[in-house]
Amino acid sequence: MVSLAVAQRRNHLARGAVVGLGLLAFAAAAALVGRSALPRSPLPIAARVASDVEDVARRVVG
Template sequence: MQRQPSIGPSQTDRSAQDLAADAVHEAKKLLGAELALARRDLRRSAAALSRSAIAFGVAGVAGLAGIDALMVSLAVGQRRNHPARSTAVGLGLLALAAAAALVGRSALPRSPLPIAARIASDIEDVAQRVVG
């Protein structure tokens, strides 16, 4: 007579173990994908913030230089009749400052990073797959 091999864990236990292992494997893959997306979002956000900071810096410097040029035109205007050049330079620098400020404002990220909401949604999805 042949002996039948003994079955250690029951078939239902094995499938539950396989299901749990699959869920853990899927959760690891999902977490890796979320981390990659978060890194990409953070890089894009940092690049946008750096462009915005540079534009705001240019706006500040140009604004101060424009105010200085207008002050020079006021000082020169008291001595001469036509301080047009320094006034034009001052107004041009102020226009440059306004344009740079608009560029800096438009470069700011529009919405906060939705990383936490995505992770919570993914956790719910994995839990639903494991349970149902």
């Protein structure tokens, strides 16, 4: 939408393309950073639930 708005203003198609490609590059970089933050091998569901219950119990009890 931003690149379309830039392109429509005074017929600057090249600027609109540059803005669109810049936003696309930013989104790709954010996706790579987000994917690298995910755990490689997540815990099984039962272990995750038990871990969550322990965390809640610690916070409630103090």
